[in-house]
Amino acid sequence: MAERLLDVKNLRTEFQRDKSWVTAVNEVSFHIDRGEIVGLVGESGCGKSVTSLSVMRLLPPKTSRISEGKVLFHGKDILKDNKKEMKKIRGREISMIFQEPMNSLNPCMRISKQIIEAILLHNDISKGEAHRRAFDVLKSVGIPDPEMTLNSYPHQLSGGMCQRVMIAMAMSCEPELLIADEPTTALDVTIQAQILELMEGIKEKRNTGILMITHDLGVVAEMCSRIIVMYAGRIVEEAPVKELFASPKHPYTQGLIESVPKLGSDVSSLPFIPGSVPDLASMPKGCKFAPRCKYAMDICRQKEPDLTPVYGSGNRRCRCVLHDGDKGDKKEEVKV
């Protein structure tokens, strides 16, 4: 069995809004093994990014809190770590790549200084050696002229280059876990293809575990081995990639996969999910997807279903009464 890197258990994150606390992420549990790419998908506002920021403990301390749950990294709860211990883990053992490469780099600092800073923070080596390592790591992410890039400011580089620099920085200390929050969303498709190839290469070479957060189902289908689907702050489904696309169980996942225009499918109208995502402060009482769900029944509006294993498959989970583990035989009829 593969070594377990990260184990998130029953995470609940809340934000302060108008003097009350609203729940952004609730009952989120998942794990990442070494050398696997796990996809976390969902639409904007579903809590993907909040989940990752909670794991990294990068949320604003005054207006947010993690009120429940554990984040076990190598079996140790890092939510209990103090600031100093957390700093050691961040960047060194868990690294993060953000969506906007242009905004995540300091515009007033040369690339060299920014990467070397990260290396020196976690390693006891000389500046010259850090510079050499920065050069190597830039070269490893496919930057053609590392020395010139090191001497540039972020605005002198293109979006794709900046994202490579971000990845290089994240990889500079050879972390065991990489969290990539929409790493290619701001990039063009041809550049996206280059970056995805690069990330796959990193996983192969270093056996890094990667959590890939994205709204693009195409990206997860190509990259990930396992997919977690989130909706309104909850995990609604988890399955290996092939099984998820072949037979999505949760009505939301089904709608999501159907509504993506597929290249070469030649259709004139798309199936879609009616309505829109509920607001955090006024969540429906029962299943959060019930107002938009075509199978919604009375029970869905009263009680929120649990995330339970799907009947007859060892590694799939789904949060829907239609697929509740013990009533497994009924579900085949409603499958579309």
Add this chain to the structure above:
Amino acid sequence: MSEPVVSVKNVVKTFGGGKGFFSKKPLVHAINGVSFDIMPGETFGLVGESGCGKSTTGRLIDHLLSSDSGEIWFDRKDITKLTENEMRPVRADIQMIFQDPYGSLNPRRRISDLIAEPLLIHTDMSERERQKEVNDLLRVVGLSPAHGERYPHEFSGGQRQRIGIARALTVHPKLIIADEPVSALDVSIQAQVLNLMSKLQKDYNLTYLFISHDLSVVEMIADRIAVMYLGTIVETASKKELFEHPRHPYTRALLSAVPIPDPTKKSDRILLKGDLPSTTNLPSGCLFHTRCRYCQERCIRERPKTREISKGHFIKCHYPVFDEDEKEERDVSV
């Protein structure tokens, strides 16, 4: 055959470049000789990556920018040299839908006022008539008349895009230029808006210029597609032809780069080398030669002209790409 609604002929547009003799500001070559026709009732898709000049082309047609050279014909009139005042009545027939549904609606005005604005400018309807028209349009785009009393911040992204569409429809335009209308929306909402747009096209007999970077979206909605790269159109063809027989190496790379939401199909990605060349310093010869894997000596030297390689399929390339099995057919026919 019917006349095209829009005819763009060899349009060139540059930006910047200080006016003075001593100015050192480099000239940005945004559009380098773009030509295409849009037929009535069709959806013409314009795809390309950021900075390739898609939006600039849209703005040139709406005369929000004026071209350096070339001609733009709209509805059998040459609108290239029109002044702002002369352009105003023409604008009633050309409406735009913008990418950012948050930025394109004035946050301090009610929805009904926003939608009624074009009516106020282009028609002499009374207030009551305008109100009735607005209510009808809100229903057409799937909102209710009660929504008209609200302000833009009370709506979600998809709803705002519907409002933008309603506003574009008010004056019954001949052409709607949609500049990345669904790029800022989530997939489930994106499908709603795309379906609405295709339905309205049938009901109102609209012609769309649909600008997008997303090939799968364009494939769904467009009839004919032009692929842009560095301010030129490298390939134009009907949707079916373009997706089944892409001939330009750039189109091929672009198509192969789109991730397929199906894990059983592994795509053969064609990775392009490097980044886009700068528009201030265009490459010699074929603009794509710096990243093309089929690049030959002639491509560096000579800029290819647009030619028709099969009916309605135009390409700007010296050495169009054919698949192995197609090559034989072609050799026989030649």
